Amino acid sequence: MKKIILYEVAFTLVLAGILVLFLSKKPLNNVMSETFRQSFLEEESAEGMEAWDGLRLRRDFALEEADYEGFVLYGEPDTMSVRIFLVLKCRNEEQTKPAVQAFERYLDRQKEAFEGYGASQMKLLEKAQIYEKGVYAALVIADDPEEWIRLITELTEG
Template sequence: MKHNFLFIKIGLMAFIAVFLILICTSGNYADKPMEQIASVLSQAEGMDGLKAGAAGDLRRYYNLEEEDLEGFMLCLPASPMDADELLVVKMKDEQQASAVEQAILQRQASQKASFEGYGAQQTALLNGYVLEIKGRYAFYAVSPYAQGWQSLFSEIIRA
């Protein structure tokens, strides 16, 4: 009887230890400067067809203000007939996540409406968009390379 009770205690302690380790490590993302993130992502495959966007573009396309964010990287298509796009935002506070996500979803819907009916390839890309919120970071990509960019982004902020 005492052996069974000892095994239960040991099992419970092991479970608690694993649980605490998972809680401590999940959701912890390194505080990387946007310059470092942008430097790595800008060298990724597929980025050569995009041009850097400025604060005015962020306001125009996403209705987000640069001063409300800690930093951002915006890459827009070189041609208005392309849908490829990349946005990485570092928020000042995690409470901004919902507003940033809504701004991104509005941009995606607007782009999709623009291309629907004549841009089948662009619409397919827009339907396969990647959006991820991780801590104070938001990642949005529309591209055949979106999954690769997302993986690279995740590696950068996890390191």
């Protein structure tokens, strides 16, 4: 009987430890696409950028709008511009990694396209940043990508 109680206590303590480990994770904020959009538009550096729809998401990233909880995609109308602000809110964390891979493939294609003649575009593409946390994935190609990544981080983790 003593042995049983000992085992029960041990299993309870281990479970308690596992629960503490999981529950102590700081939760990400539940940020809606609209919040990202508004915060982004308040940024000075967003000037000249226009909102793109799900067709663009499919064409450029092979991602289906309906598969995700929401997205915000801004770019410049000029075809020679590479600036992009994209935040994707996935339905679950399993979707985040494939989304990031889609961003990386997009970056590679853009680099292939501009390599050799688009020095300014290449400069932006080289310092592009990808954000990945929980159900959020983001791609920022900008003059100062850290600034926009900071904005995303503040909204999701702040």
